[in-house]
Amino acid sequence: MSRPVTSPTSTSLSPRQIWTRARGTLLILALLLIGGVLLATMRSGGHHGRLDPRSAAPQGSRAVAELLKAQGVTLTVTDTLAEATAATGAGTTLLVTTPDLLTGAQQSALHAAMTGSAGRTVLLGPGAPSLGTLAPGVRTELSTTVSALEPACALPAATRAGSVDLGGERYVTGTTTADACYPSDGLPTLVRLPGTGSGDTVLLGSAELLTNKRLARQGNASLALQLLGSRPHLVWYLPSLADAPADSGSPGDTTGTFLGLIPSGWLWGTLQLAVAALLAAIWRGRRLGPLVPERLPVAVRASEATEGRARLYRRADARDRAATVLRTATRGRIAPLLGVPAQDAHSPDLLLPALSARFPAAAANHRDLLFGPAPTDDATLIRLADQLDALEREVRTP
Numbered sequence: 001m002s003r004p005v006t007s008p009t010s011t012s013l014s015p016r017q018i019w020t021r022a023r024g025t026l027l028i029l030a031l032l033l034i035g036g037v038l039l040a041t042m043r044s045g046g047h048h049g050r051l052d053p054r055s056a057a058p059q060g061s062r063a064v065a066e067l068l069k070a071q072g073v074t075l076t077v078t079d080t081l082a083e084a085t086a087a088t089g090a091g092t093t094l095l096v097t098t099p100d101l102l103t104g105a106q107q108s109a110l111h112a113a114m115t116g117s118a119g120r121t122v123l124l125g126p127g128a129p130s131l132g133t134l135a136p137g138v139r140t141e142l143s144t145t146v147s148a149l150e151p152a153c154a155l156p157a158a159t160r161a162g163s164v165d166l167g168g169e170r171y172v173t174g175t176t177t178a179d180a181c182y183p184s185d186g187l188p189t190l191v192r193l194p195g196t197g198s199g200d201t202v203l204l205g206s207a208e209l210l211t212n213k214r215l216a217r218q219g220n221a222s223l224a225l226q227l228l229g230s231r232p233h234l235v236w237y238l239p240s241l242a243d244a245p246a247d248s249g250s251p252g253d254t255t256g257t258f259l260g261l262i263p264s265g266w267l268w269g270t271l272q273l274a275v276a277a278l279l280a281a282i283w284r285g286r287r288l289g290p291l292v293p294e295r296l297p298v299a300v301r302a303s304e305a306t307e308g309r310a311r312l313y314r315r316a317d318a319r320d321r322a323a324t325v326l327r328t329a330t331r332g333r334i335a336p337l338l339g340v341p342a343q344d345a346h347s348p349d350l351l352l353p354a355l356s357a358r359f360p361a362a363a364a365n366h367r368d369l370l371f372g373p374a375p376t377d378d379a380t381l382i383r384l385a386d387q388l389d390a391l392e393r394e395v396r397t398p
Contacts, residue, residue: 049238050211051097051098051124051207051210051211051238052077052238053065053075053077053236054077055212056212057212058211058212058213059211059212059213060211060212061210061211061212062212063212063215063216064210064215064221064224064225064228065236067221067224067225068225068228068229068234071225071229072232073228073229073231073232073233073234074232074233074234075234075236076233076234076235076236077236077238078235078236078237078238079237079238079239079240079243080243081102081106081109081110081237081239081243083235084096084110084113084235084237085109085110085112085113087233087235088113088114088116088117088119088121088235089117089118089119089233090117090118090119090197090198090199090231091119091231091232091233092117092119092120092231092233092234092235093119093120093121093122093227093228093229093230093231093233093234093235094113094114094117094119094120094121094122094235094237095122095124095228095234095235095236095237096110096121096122096123096124096237096239097124097207097236097237097238097239098124098125098238098239099123099124099125099126099130099134099239100125100126100127100129100130101239101240101241102130102239104133106239106243107130107133107134108133110134111133111134114134114195114199114201115195115196117199118195118196118197118198118199119199119231120199120200120201120202120227120230120231121199121200121201121202122201122202122204122227122228123135123201123202123203123204124204124206124207124210125168125169125204125205125206125207126140126169126203127140127169128140131171134201135191135193135201135203137173137174137175138171138172138173138174138178138191138193138203139171139172140169140170140171140172141170141171141172141187142170143167143168143169143170143205144167144168144170144184144185144189144205145167146165146166146167146168146206146208147165147166147167147184148163148164148165148217148218149163149164149165149166149167149182149183149184149189150162150163150182151163151181151182152181152182152183153179153180153181153182153188154179155179155181155190155192156226157223157226157227158179158181158182158190158223160219160222160226161219161220161222161223161226162218162219162222163218163219164182164209164218164219164220164222164223165206165208165209165214165217165218165220166182166184166189166190166204166205166206166208166209167184167189167205167206167208168189168204168205168206168207168208169189169203169205169206170184170185170187170188170189170205171187171188171189171191171203171205172187173188173191173193175193177193177194178191178192178193178194179191179192182205188205189204189205189206190202190203190204190205191203202227204227209223209224210224310322314378319374319375319376319377319378319380319381320374320375322381323374323375323381323384324374326384326385326388327370327371327388328346330370330388330391330392331345331346331351331370332345332346333392334355334391334392334395335351337395337396338351338354338355338358338395339354340354348367348370348371351370352366352367352370352371355370355395358395359394366391369384369387369388369391370388370391
């Protein structure tokens with residue numbers, strides 16, 4: 001006895017259909033995985049970031065570091081605040097590449113070290129997040145593009161360098177003892193704040209003049225060597241997310257948490273992917289797609305389907321919907337008999353004149369019968385159905 005062969009139901013998916021639906025998602029996941037591997041591979045080598053004195057890339061600062069070494073300046077590169085503050089002193093220049101990355105506790109510790117030393121501190125591109133702690137009394141205005149600017153001040157380093165590529169942050173100082181140089185639209189982009197003894201703090205609105213690609217332009221090299229080479233020792237501080245803040249256990253500080261260790265670019269990228277996924281879901285949800293015929297498990301007679309649909313209308317008290325179905329079906333059947341095209345069967349301006357020409361005596365009742373209001377009760381609905389049947393029989397009668 002042979003076993004019966006069972007065929008899959010109409011709702012089951014074949015392997016080909018599963019692959020067709022899933023291949024787009026799998027392709028995106030594969031591209032993300034390959035991109036992550038490539039990014040990790042590139043970063044695992046000897047690549048250094050922007051303003052790194054060991055980097056020979058256009059955005060690196062190896063050129064100015066080599067020039068400083070040739071002048072006898074010793075260079076120490078660090079990415080921790082503890083090493084940077086421990087090296088401060090009268091014979092040291094401390095360069096902070098991205099002061100805005102520092103937390104409030106780190107900025108306070110750095111400012112204490114700056115105040116206690118008689119050396120020079122150079123801050124590159126400090127903005128509103130760090131100026132209040134590292135340079136009290138100085139605030140920033142709208143930034144500007146980097147371009148060739150003239151000194152317009154009496155600072156010896158600026159007058160000797162002449163025109164340089166500066167811009168970025170613009171500062172407003174509240175003291176008359178500060179040197180304000182290289183103004184852009186009336187506000188300086190280089191500010192020197194005198195400190196205790198021979199110490200001072202230099203604010204540079206942009207760090208572009210220290211990069212390899214711009215160092216040879218204008219007087220960029222001259223200004224960089226004078227600002228960074230005024231002391232025999234230079235500490236090049238590159239703040240990083242791996243540098244644990246001094247108050248890592250304080251409430252509200254997320255640097256020591258998992259989210260605090262994730263670069264902001266990845267967080268923004270994840271948010272963009274989430275928004276893209278939501279938009280894709282909305283886009284796909286609005287696509288109903290073509291109708292798919294399904295094999296019914298049993299044959300249903302037309303009369304039974306009609307009765308079932310009628311019972312649903314009655315249970316929902318949908319007399320208006322039932323009347324609309326009856327009238328639409330009648331108009332569609334009598335229109336060809338009256339010489340009215342099928343596409344105009346539901347237009348009262350075209351159907352009613354043809355019907356009135358055939359039955360002028362009952363022309364006043366045709367509009368209410370075919371296009372009238374919905375019945376208010378079941379008896380009126382039944383009477384409407386009878387009248388529509390009678391009208392169709394009359395039209396069919398020669």
